[in-house]
Amino acid sequence: MxxxxxxxxxxxxxxxxxxxxxxxxxxxxxxxxxxxxxxxxxxxxxxxxxxxxxxxxxxxxxxxxxxxxxxxxxxxxxxxxxxxxxxxxxxxxxxxxxxxxxxxxxxxxxxxxxxxxxxxxxxxxxxxxxxxxxxxxxxxxxxxxxxxxxxxxxxxxxxxxxxxxxxxxxxxxxxxxxxxxxxxxxxxxxxxxxxxxxxxxxxxxxxxxxxxxxxxxxxxxxxxxxxxxxxxxxxxxxxxxxxxxxxxxxxxxxxxxxxxxxxxxxxxxxxxxxxxxxxxxxxxxxxxxxxxxxxxxxxxxxxxxxxxxxxxxxxxxxxxxxxxxxxxPALARAVPRPASHAYATDAPTSVSPSLLELHGGGTLLGVPNLGESWATATVPVGGGRADVEVPLPPESCLLVLRDLPLDALGAAGTLRLSTADLVGAGPDGLELASCGAAVVVLEAPHGETTVVELAAPGPGAPVRQVARAGDERWDLVLRHPEDVPGPVGADVALVGNDTADADPFEDTTVPASEVVGAVRLAAPTRRGGGERYDLPPASEEVGVHRGRTHYAADVAGAAELVIEGAGDMVDLALDGVALPTLARFGAAVVVPTGGAGHLEATVETWGHANFDDARLPGLRAGSLRGLGRVWSVVARDDVSALWSVTAGEQQAGDPAPLRTLGGWSSTRVGRPVTYRRPLPVDGAHHHVLRLDGVPGSVDVLVDGARRTVVAEDPWLHLAPGEGAHVEVTLPHAPGALGGAELLRLAPVRGWQVEPQPDTAILDLAARPAEGVEVGLPLDLEPGDEAWLDVPLPAGGRSLWFAGTQVRVSAFAHGELLGRVWLGDPAAPRFSGGRPTRLWLPAAWNDGGLRLLVRATAGPDRPRLARLRTVATQE
Missing domain, CATH: 3.20.20.80 (Glycosidases)
Structure with a gap:
């Protein structure tokens, strides 16, 4: 032990x-x-x-x-x-x-x-x-x-x-x-x-x-x-x-x-x-x-x-x-065991219910109703008495208490059955809780018993009844769950009718204040300047652990760029024309330049990976942020054909057939098939092999070293000297993959890099500035950034935003309250809570809010359409 x-x-x-x-x-x-x-x-x-x-x-x-x-x-x-x-x-x-x-x-x-x-x-x-x-x-x-x-x-x-x-x-x-x-x-x-x-x-x-x-x-x-x-x-x-x-x-x-x-x-x-x-x-x-x-x-x-x-x-x-x-202690020392056939119910319930054998005597049985409707459960009473039917609220688990000696709780006798929760006991009787009717069976020390049926209580309307058996008397109180008090000394009121949880754009009954105007400030959103780097550094290398990093480079002569490992939010502009935001967790992407000569990129870190997911570079534990590696594409080769096949039992003879990648046909679906071929690498350049149509993930041997390529990022980077021999192993399925292409790369060199850590952004957000009044909705051009000052009512406020093709950062009290990304198909999925809500606590509300609004490129016009605030209960 x-x-x-x-x-x-x-x-x-x-x-x-x-x-x-x-x-x-x-x-x-x-x-x-x-x-x-x-x-x-x-x-x-x-x-x-x-x-x-x-x-x-x-x-x-x-x-x-x-x-x-x-x-x-x-x-x-x-x-x-x-x-x-x-x-x-x-x-x-x-x-x-x-x-x-x-x-x-x-x-x-x-x-x-x-x-x-x-x-x-x-x-x-x-x-x-x-x-x-x-x-x-x-x-x-x-x-x-x-x-x-x-x-x-x-x-x-x-x-x-x-x-x-x-x-x-x-x-x-x-x-x-x-x-x-x-x-x-x-x-x-x-x-x-x-x-x-x-x-x-x-x-x-x-x-x-x-x-x-x-x-x-x-x-x-x-x-x-x-x-x-x-x-x-x-x-x-x-x-x-x-x-x-x-x-x-x-x-x-x-x-x-x-x-x-x-x-x-x-x-x-x-x-x-x-x-x-x-x-x-x-x-x-x-x-x-x-x-x-x-x-x-x-x-x-x-x-x-x-x-x-x-x-x-x-x-x-x-x-x-x-x-x-x-x-x-009776509950803490209890021993669980399965309780098959301990009750009957018409509700969806556990396939193997549990019962606790309480220390010192008695049991506690769980009776779940996993459905969305009220149901009933039939519970044996024992002692030759008829079974009882008790109501089961939707999505509930009734705790049925049996054969509990009451002396340890300061009361007399034994609680033979309770279909309500026992929430208190003492010399005067028992306190119970349920939102439905309940049955209580009590036994006096000399064996006399009584069965008490208690009607369903309502909020603020407990059901009281006196139970008698022999010379014993118990005062019973059945309360609605909303009326069960907290522990002694914890008398804080818990009020649950605040409307700040509701989205005022979806629920028009929510009392909200509409922000109709703001002041657009004549203030910079970055300081400018920076340092020269041969290759784009990671944000963390230039001291941006949280915040933004700005990059610029000459890309004249490059028809296409490959960007690998960029994260989290990458806003590109070619010769000043904004492109849709990249937010692909480091997956490689091809960017046509359209003949442009100058590339600018602002990379904002949403956050670092909290897990370790091998599917994408930006989801790996410890993965860095920034622009990643940027290459110009200097040549392309279609390498979809001329793969030799080894298919084990699926293949009858030698030499190995030549097929397209993934194109071996057999009835033995799911069996591993290996495709091999040399690649036309030159030994001097970096290359990337793109495998379209990867089914989940595939094993790839590069010159004998094992690599993995996944559907979410079907690119395999090959350093100079790698890729003379490649083997791809995947489970057989009818039909070929989508093709394979080898891109020859040259690094884009000569970068101007400006770090903008969170402290620098907070400093800009706190600076006073003059401005002009504007109304909402506010239209912007793709790539624009603007500071707005927004007046707010006093007190704590939930802030709800609506718009298209904009990202908004909200500042108050020297803090970033948070960020929202509105109406942009380039945005990833958001998890956790409400992606369009932020919170301004009452203690931080100085009467206004400063917003940094960035317009993104996409199918719609960038617009901060609405801002509604709802008072919070604090």
Whole structure:
């Protein structure tokens, strides 16, 4: 058995035990770096008022190391103060300092400059990388250590790394072991945990002694297999003497209930409290087709909106938290088992329901309704009594409690059956919660029983009834879930009727203020100048870790250009004529010049990859930003034909036939076929081989070295001397590929490069300037940029934008609030929250907003059409 302890915190079979108290813990994600400092205390109080016990808190490395060696833990970056406020709010803290956090945050929190060091490998037991991690841990771990539980703070666990089992780490034990040694060396005595993103606990922990595995579990909320999957992991860790800690999961409490009855003792739905990616901090991620930009509005539908609006799930959270408080150690020490045939229902439900055998007696059964309509469940009562039918609300999980001795709760007798949630108990009776009718069966100490049927309560209209059996009396109160109070002392009002969550362009009933005019400023959008480079450097090489980099070069004489590895938003102009924006996550692209002689490019970093997706260069972990490599095309060769074929059993004789690439025909579909040919490379130039129609991905051997080409970027770069012999292996399917072409390249040299990091843009955004009044809609020409000053009403405001072919950056209070990209077919998919909404917190509203508007080229006229603002509840 693994038991990890500090003086007051331990992880044992019943879960995370603080000061000897065993209970199931509910933990909400709440991230200080996604909120203004002025909002921290209020948002923490809201979470505590829901009844949740804890918050998990990422600490992003690159939010604190702004550039190599420049650290900042002040103002909005003062994580120590945030942790102190969490302690004052009565919340435990699971601290997650990485070094990698994912979190759909810029680069997963790994600083953008790390991979500028040749050969440095991220998330490995590699000396140079670990030296950088050591410097980060030297900064952050003392902040956490000083705020551990038992030392005047509330940090009860520290998570090392994040979902390492998704990543190809060569020496997991060496890497996680090094992180654990650093943590212990800096005085971390609370338990260390490591979460598995896809269930590989050794892949996440490295099997390191003293690092407890936890699981991130994101099922389909309507999957009928959730219970069986969760029980499997509960059994796996129980065999090691460890609890099932679910460090991330879905936010719906119907799913959390299913996890609870299947054995989880820590329930930590991810992003239960939403926020905003303020500044240049969203990531580019792997949630699109294949990539996407994460929105500044960081919201997955948790019980608190990004602006702090309480959503209906708050009531469900309070009920589940009250159940966990009431049952206490009996629930934490419970053992899950399958419960086939434990009930009957006409609703879509679990294929293998779960039941908890409570410590000290009694059981807790989960009865899910996975459908969208009300249904009923038939539940046996036992003791020779008739079965009862109970209503099942849509998308719910009824928790049926049986045979619970009440003496441990201060009441007399036994609760033989309750189809309502037990949210409180004491000498006077029982407090229950349900939005439908309920049945309660009570048994007195001498065996007399009573069956009580309780009508459905309404909001603000509890149902009260006295139950008697023998000499015993119980006062029963059945409350609607909306009326279940939070924990004692957490009396913050959670009001959920704010309209700031609604898009005022879609819902015209939302009270919104229309911005009809602005001041267009006579102010520059960049300083100009820069330095000369032979080849275009990466943005990070010129100090742009977030922000923009501007490039210019002479391309006279080049009919076509090939751009490889450009990211994220590339605005090109040829002889001053704007081209459609490129946002292709580094995929190669051919750009005809049309005889132009001068190329200009502005490359803005939306963010760095938060995952490691091999399909596109810009989605690889540690991939750099900027213009990438720019080549002129000096020759083209069609190499679709004359490929010799080796098809194994599909091929009867020798020599190998000659076919077009992908053109071998056989009935043996899906079997691997290899196509070979020499390419007409000259040994002096760079070349790219384009394989059109790649089916997913194909293996390519270049002079014996293995490469992979994917459908999203079907280009294979060949350095001088490479490509004399190429082999392409792909599964056979009828029909040839779309063709193969070899392009001979020459580098475009002589670049003027102007770095414009985020600090430089913020400086320009803060400068006073004169201007002229303009109205909205505002029309622009492709390639134009303009500063606008917009007056706003006082208070917190949701900002909703509409337009075509424009990108808008919004600034206030010395901060970038965020960016929107409107009506442009060149834009990628946006993930996370609402791509056209930004937020101006009340504390940052000085009466106006400054916008930087860039017009993009495309099928429509660039136009900032409308801006509506909606008051937020703060």
């Amino acid at each position: 693994t038991t990890v302890t500090s003086s007051s915190v331990e992880i044992g079979p019943s879960g995370l035990v603080v000061d000897g108290e065993e209970k199931v813990l509910l933990c909400a994600s709440l991230f200080s770096f996604r909120l203004p400092r002025e909002e921290w205390a209020a948002r923490l109080a809201q979470v505590r008022a829901t009844g949740y016990d804890a918050v998990d808190v990422y600490v992003p490395w690159n939010f604190h190391e702004l550039e190599p060696g420049r650290w900042d833990f002040t103002g909005r970056r003062d994580v120590g103060t945030f942790l102190d406020l969490a302690h004052e709010a009565g919340l435990l803290v699971v601290a997650r300092p990485g070094p990698y956090i994912c979190s759909e945050w810029d680069g997963g929190a790994l600083p953008a400059w790390l991979t500028l060091e040749p050969g440095l490998r991220l998330r490995q037991a590699e000396p140079r990388y670990l030296e950088h991690v050591r410097e980060w841990f030297e900064q952050v771990l003392p902040v956490l250590a000083a705020r551990q539980h038992g030392r005047g703070g509330s940090v009860v666990a520290v998570q090392l790394e994040n979902e390492l089992d998704f990543f190809d780490c060569d020496d997991r034990a060496g890497y996680v072991g090094a992180l654990a040694d650093l943590a212990r060396g800096h005085g971390i005595t609370v338990p260390l945990v490591a979460c598995a993103g896809q269930g590989d606990l050794v892949g996440a922990t490295g099997g390191v002694d003293g690092v407890v595995p936890a699981f991130n579990f994101y099922p389909d909320d309507r999957s009928p297999h959730v219970e069986a999957e969760v029980r499997r992991y509960a059994e796996l860790v129980a065999g090691r003497g460890e609890p099932l800690l679910v460090t991330e999961t879905n936010r719906r409490h119907v799913t959390l209930r299913r996890l609870l009855v299947s054995g989880a003792t820590l329930l930590a739905p991810y992003l239960q409290a939403s926020g905003f990616d303020l500044g240049y901090t969203p990531s580019v991620g792997n949630w699109g087709e294949p990539g996407s930009f994460m929105t500044h509005d960081y919201d997955f539908g948790g019980f608190l909106s990004p602006t702090g609006v309480a959503r209906p799930e708050v009531a469900q959270g309070r009920v589940l938290a009250a159940v966990a408080r009431t049952l206490g």
